[in-house]
Amino acid sequence: MGNSKSNTSKFISELPKNMFSGFVVSLIALPLGLGLALASEAPPISGVIASIVGGIVVSIFGGSNVTITGPGNGLVVVLLGAITILADGNMYQGYIFTLAAIICSGVLMIIIGQLRLGTLSDFFPSSAIQGMLAAIGISIFAKQFHVMLANTSIKGDTLSMLADIPTSISVLFTPEYSDIVIAAVVGVSSLFIMVFYGKIRNKYFQLVPAPMWIVLIAIGLSYYYEFFSTEAYPISASLLVQIPNEVFSSFPRPDFSLLLDMKFIGVVVSITLISTIESLLSIKAVDKLDPLKRRSNVNKDLTALGIASIVSGFVGGLNVVTVIARSSVNVNNGGSNRSSNFFHSVFLILFVVLFQDQLRRIPLTALAAILVYTGYKLAAPKNLKDVAKIGKEQLLIFSATVIATITTNLITGILVGILTTILIHFVLNKSIMFFVRNLFKPNVLMFKEEINDNYFVSIKNFSSFMNYTKLKKKLDTIPENEDAVVDFSLCDFVDYTVQESLIGYQETFKRKGGSFEITGLDIHGASSEHPLAVRSLIPFSKKLKVGPKSNLTKRQFDLQQIADDFSWNYDPKKDENVLALSDFVFFKIKKVSYLNNAIFDQRDVFRISDVVFSEGEFIARSLVRTTVLTIKLNKEIPKFTLDKEGLLEFVYKFAGFKDVTIQGHPDFSKRFYLLGEDTENIRSFFTDEIVLFFESNPYYHIECNGQSLLLMRKERLASIKEIKALLDYGTRLEKIISGTQYDEIVLKTPKIKT
Known part of the structure; x- marks a missing residue:
């Protein structure tokens, strides 16, 4: 009332x-x-x-x-x-x-x-x-x-x-x-x-x-x-x-x-x-x-x-x-x-x-x-120029629609535009059956993650104006003051219409206090230098001689901005030198294909990268993309793995791995699973200050190989908001572990709003 x-x-x-x-x-x-x-x-x-x-x-x-x-x-x-x-x-x-x-x-x-x-x-x-x-x-x-x-x-x-x-x-x-x-x-x-x-x-x-x-x-x-x-x-x-x-x-x-x-x-x-x-x-x-x-x-x-x-x-x-x-x-x-x-x-x-x-x-x-x-x-000619920037295929669609509308009528014109778009999609993917086979399949998976309560949306096969409503129905159920991550890593083809529509969601979520981030597009070839250009796993961008940094996605532009804020470096290119990750337990039985989108400081102490790796073989083989932060330490410390207590950790225990308990911190031992061979040195290393840090901050999967730390949260690409939080967490953890040797780097790091 x-x-x-x-x-x-x-x-x-x-x-x-x-x-x-x-x-x-x-x-x-x-x-x-x-x-x-x-x-x-x-x-x-x-x-x-x-x-x-x-x-x-x-x-x-x-x-x-x-x-x-x-x-x-x-x-x-x-x-x-x-x-x-x-x-x-x-x-x-x-x-x-x-x-x-x-x-x-x-x-x-x-x-x-x-x-x-x-x-x-x-x-x-x-x-x-x-x-x-x-x-x-x-x-x-x-x-x-x-x-x-x-x-x-x-x-x-x-x-x-x-x-x-x-x-x-x-x-x-x-x-x-x-x-x-x-x-x-x-x-x-x-x-x-x-x-x-x-x-x-x-x-x-x-x-x-x-x-x-x-x-x-x-x-x-x-x-x-x-x-x-x-x-x-x-x-x-x-x-x-x-x-x-x-x-x-x-x-x-x-x-x-x-x-x-x-x-x-x-x-x-x-x-x-x-x-x-x-x-x-x-x-x-x-x-x-x-x-x-x-x-x-x-x-x-x-x-x-x-x-x-x-x-x-x-x-x-x-x-x-x-x-x-x-x-x-x-x-x-x-x-x-x-x-x-x-x-x-x-x-x-x-x-x-x-x-x-x-x-x-x-x-x-x-x-x-x-x-x-x-x-x-x-x-206005400017409109034609703007369409041409997005891609030659968009200019063709635009022109076909204009000519058909002027020479016939509006209904015929829009139908010609739709048919031209479909035909171009067939040509770009070199397959009609790819679309026919997947058009009526559910291609959108959405769930709310337990950690941070993010909404995670994964799109498979292809995403175009033909099946965009499937994605839109899912996105419309997400409260606009929450955080959403839309991942196209498993999507072979993403058209301009979908990307343009998602920009509207990003603006709405930002106004309402939430965040809406798009990941997984940087592995695709682009039809032009435009950020919203058609993206496909078929590398047609090479034919257009697009430069390595000229067709960055919005996420990559945001990563570049993070690097600039830190006065660090950003490299979007693929890096197949992955030996450094093989020393960590998480990647021991995984085949790492490459790293990309690396942000790193001048001394290469901190390096955050997207990692592409595979699990299993033959029909059980699956490709996974995730984001990790590695930190080089200024002194040798015990090797350990730290993670949130959960089902996987109970499996480790049954397999013979022993959870290292820290004396005087029963709550820490209940909440975390700490694994390592050198039990006494691990207990000595986990001082009250370090234990308090882990207890009072968000959970991350953390590994140490003796000389370096590996931090990650989920087996998916991190959003920009999550990357900022990870960098903030990592720089503070490094300062506690390594003392003040790299204070000059940490002090140059701006305060990150997470």
């Missing part, structure tokens, strides 16, 4: 800042809503209606916290195609057919949400999705560039409109078209405002978003000609926003007569698919921005978006999706809960009711400029 009152009080106290944030968002949503509707060949007010309905419905029924809803960029191409083809060129009839399709799409989104199919977005390769968004951007740019130059006569597909751009530019210099020059100047000027807005570092100027500056200046120009100029307003009525006199008095009726037509069904599927993908991607991105680090209920949000799309369709609005740009503005202006989405709708209603005359003064060229900039951002 008290908690409920506290939440209510907090909600009320935060209303002012959410109201302000909603107002700022509405300043962007108004011109964008008008522009996106115009780009779709729908009535301009339909985009604003979608924003109003979305804000009200989703703020009540949604499962997210700081997202803003309304018409989205991704649907422009689909809606434009639907309005154009469903009625064979009759734009108004196509519009009311499209309203029916939007309503049907809303029903499908409700079903998707209720069936908890929000994970559908995980089945799409990242590069294919980026290619789809780039293709949408190119299509928006191609159409709206002509409108920005006041040329509304050019029609056709994306490629033909791109080819006609020089024509629209040349028209401006033709005398018979001088009447459109002012409108084109308004459009080009608006584009300049969008481009250079961010470079003006004035806090008062920045209070008004760039799209609203464009609207205000355009409306101001209209009033200038009306009250201060002797000349008539030079922009024709056909190039101004058209809004009905009574916006909310009569709504168009959706036409369901094509309900069973295949073209209509295709439109419904396209709207549903793109709406779902765009919304899920936006929700994920906005969750990362949320200052309170909350995670949205995506299935509940999809249901709410479906309800909103149905309502919007019945009142003449476009479909409703979650939009990343407006959501980002909401967070940046202090939005903290769903009420900011509601207030953004309220302000839009006020704008439409109170400023209808002003809205009719906005030139279409100004709104088109906003969309030209939006399209460019989606398809």
